[in-house]
Amino acid sequence: TPAAAPGAEVATPPPYDIMKYGFPSLENVRYREGHVLSYDNRNKTANWVCEKFTAQHLNAKAADRKKTQFFEDQEIYELWRAKLSDYKRSGYDRGHLAAAGNHKYYQKAMDATFSLSNMSPQVGKGFNQGYWKELEDYVRDLTKTSTNVYVCTGPLYLPNEVRNGKKYVRFEVIGEGNVAVPTHFFKTMLCEKNDGSVAIEAYILPNEVIDSKIPLKQFRVPLHKVEAAAGGLLYPGLLDKYKYVVA
Amino acid sequence: TPAAAPGAEVATPPPYDIMKYGFPSLENVRYREGHVLSYDNRNKTANWVCEKFTAQHLNAKAADRKKTQFFEDQEIYELWRAKLSDYKRSGYDRGHLAAAGNHKYYQKAMDATFSLSNMSPQVGKGFNQGYWKELEDYVRDLTKTSTNVYVCTGPLYLPNEVRNGKKYVRFEVIGEGNVAVPTHFFKTMLCEKNDGSVAIEAYILPNEVIDSKIPLKQFRVPLHKVEAAAGGLLYPGLLDKYKYVVA
Numbered sequence: 001t002p003a004a005a006p007g008a009e010v011a012t013p014p015p016y017d018i019m020k021y022g023f024p025s026l027e028n029v030r031y032r033e034g035h036v037l038s039y040d041n042r043n044k045t046a047n048w049v050c051e052k053f054t055a056q057h058l059n060a061k062a063a064d065r066k067k068t069q070f071f072e073d074q075e076i077y078e079l080w081r082a083k084l085s086d087y088k089r090s091g092y093d094r095g096h097l098a099a100a101g102n103h104k105y106y107q108k109a110m111d112a113t114f115s116l117s118n119m120s121p122q123v124g125k126g127f128n129q130g131y132w133k134e135l136e137d138y139v140r141d142l143t144k145t146s147t148n149v150y151v152c153t154g155p156l157y158l159p160n161e162v163r164n165g166k167k168y169v170r171f172e173v174i175g176e177g178n179v180a181v182p183t184h185f186f187k188t189m190l191c192e193k194n195d196g197s198v199a200i201e202a203y204i205l206p207n208e209v210i211d212s213k214i215p216l217k218q219f220r221v222p223l224h225k226v227e228a229a230a231g232g233l234l235y236p237g238l239l240d241k242y243k244y245v246v247a
Numbered sequence: 248t249p250a251a252a253p254g255a256e257v258a259t260p261p262p263y264d265i266m267k268y269g270f271p272s273l274e275n276v277r278y279r280e281g282h283v284l285s286y287d288n289r290n291k292t293a294n295w296v297c298e299k300f301t302a303q304h305l306n307a308k309a310a311d312r313k314k315t316q317f318f319e320d321q322e323i324y325e326l327w328r329a330k331l332s333d334y335k336r337s338g339y340d341r342g343h344l345a346a347a348g349n350h351k352y353y354q355k356a357m358d359a360t361f362s363l364s365n366m367s368p369q370v371g372k373g374f375n376q377g378y379w380k381e382l383e384d385y386v387r388d389l390t391k392t393s394t395n396v397y398v399c400t401g402p403l404y405l406p407n408e409v410r411n412g413k414k415y416v417r418f419e420v421i422g423e424g425n426v427a428v429p430t431h432f433f434k435t436m437l438c439e440k441n442d443g444s445v446a447i448e449a450y451i452l453p454n455e456v457i458d459s460k461i462p463l464k465q466f467r468v469p470l471h472k473v474e475a476a477a478g479g480l481l482y483p484g485l486l487d488k489y490k491y492v493v494a
C-alpha cells in the first residue's frame with residue numbers, strides 16, 4: 001500500500017474489522033474511534049483494548065499529539081469511572097494501553113486514546129517511558145512484514161509475593177477512587193502476512209523499571225499463558241490450526 | 248402460603264424470576280437449578296450469585312445434604328475452572344455463596360450449590376462455620392416477614408493494607424490454579440412485603456474470624472457501597488424511588 005500524503009487522514013478501521021478475530025470477553029465493551037475496549041468496573045481500568053492497523057495507518061501523519069488531552073470517560077457510570085484526580089500525585093504515569101502513536105492517521109482516533117478508560121497506572125521512567133515504549137515501537141515495526149496487525153493490550157494482576165509458602169496477589173490502588181495499579185501488562189499481536197498466513201506473538205511485562213539491555217524475547221510467552229491470566233481467549237475466532245503458529 | 252408436606256419437592260424458581268430485578272453484570276452468566284451466577288475467570292470464583300426464595304421453599308425438606316458432593320464446574324473452560332485440588336490443604340473452607348440451606352426444596356437445586364463456581368475460599372472456624380452462617384440464618388428468617396426474598400452474594404477484593412501512605416489490595420491465591428481468597432464478601436437482600444413495598448439490606452463482611460457478639464448491623468452498608476466495590480448495580484431493574492428504602 002502506498003503511504004498517504006503527509007497530513008492526509010486515513011480511514012479508521014471499523015469495529016468489525018478491529019474485532020475480526022473475536023472478543024476476549026463481552027463485559028462492558030465500548031467502541032471507540034480506532035479501538036475497542038472492555039472496561040473493568042472493579043479495577044477502574046480496561047480488561048483489554050484491541051486495535052488494528054497497517055503500514056498505511058502508521059505512515060499517515062494527520063494527527064497532532066499536542067492537540068490531545070487526557071479525559072475522564074463520561075460513558076462509564078460515575079461509581080466506576082477513573083478520575084484525573086485519582087492519578088494526580090500518585091507517582092504513576094497515565095499509561096496508554098492502545099498507544100497514541102498507533103493512531104496518527106486521524107485526529108479523533110488519537111484523541112480517543114487519551115480516555116482514562118484506555119489508561120492504567122504505569123511506572124513512568126524505565127517502563128512507560130522506557131521498555132514498554134520500546135515494545136510499542138516493536139509492534140509498529142511488525143507492519144513492515146505484515147499486511148495487518150491486530151493488537152490486544154491489557155493489565156494483569158498476578159501473584160507477586162510468597163510468604164510462608166503462601167502466594168499472594170498484591171497491588172497498589174491510587175486516588176480516592178482506588179484505581180488499580182496492575183502488577184503486569186500483556187500485549188499480543190496477530191500479524192496477517194502477504195502469503196495469507198498468520199503469526200501470533202504474546203508478551204507479559206512486569207509494571208516496573210526494566211533494564212533496556214534485557215532482550216524482549218525474555219518476556220515472550222505462549223498465548224494461552226496470557227489467556228489464563230487475563231481471563232479471556234485472545235483471537236477466539238481464529239481457527240485452532242492457525243492459532244499457535246510461532247512467528 | 249401453607250408449608251409443603253415433609254419430603255415434598257417445591258418448584259425451583261425459574262431464572263426469569265430469580266433475576267426479576269435485573270442483572271448486576273452480564274459476564275459469564277450461568278443458569279443453574281435454583282440460582283444464577285456470573286463467573287470471574289481471573290479469580291476462579293463467582294462475581295455474584297443470585298437466589299430467590301419464599302417461606303414455602305425453606306419449609307420444604309425434600310433435599311438431603313448427605314446426598315450432595317462438591318464438584319468442579321465442567322461448564323467453565325478448563326483454563327479458568329477452580330479445581331478440587333486447588334482447595335485441598337489450603338486451610339480454607341469451600342464456602343457457599345448461594346447457601347445450601349436455602350435449597351432444601353429440591354435435591355437438584357441443593358446439589359447445584361456444591362459446584363466450585365458457587366464457592367469461594369472462606370475462613371472456616373469463626374466465619375464460614377460462624378458469623379457468615381449466622382448471616383445466612385438471618386437471611387432465611389426474612390421470609391417470615393416477606394413474601395419473596397431476592398438474595399445476591401459475592402466476593403470482594405478491597406484495599407486492606409496501608410503502608411507509607413499508600414493503599415494496597417492484598418489477597419492470597421490457593422492451589423496450582425491460583426484461586427483468589429476474597430478479602431470480603433457481600434450479601435444483599437431485596438424483600439418483597441405483603442403490602443407491595445420492598446426493602447433492601449446490604450452487608451459487607453471481612454473474610455476472617457468475627458466475634459459472634461458483634462451485632463450484624465455493624466456490617467450493614469448502603470447498597471451503593473456494595474455496587475461500587477462489586478463493579479455492578481444490584482437490582483438495577485428496580486425503580487429508583489423504591490431502591491434505597493431502608494428496612
Ligand SMILES: [Mg+2]
Binds near residue numbers: 095096128129133
Ligand atoms: Mg505509554
Ligand SMILES: [Mg+2]
Binds near residue numbers: 342343375376380
Ligand atoms: Mg457456608
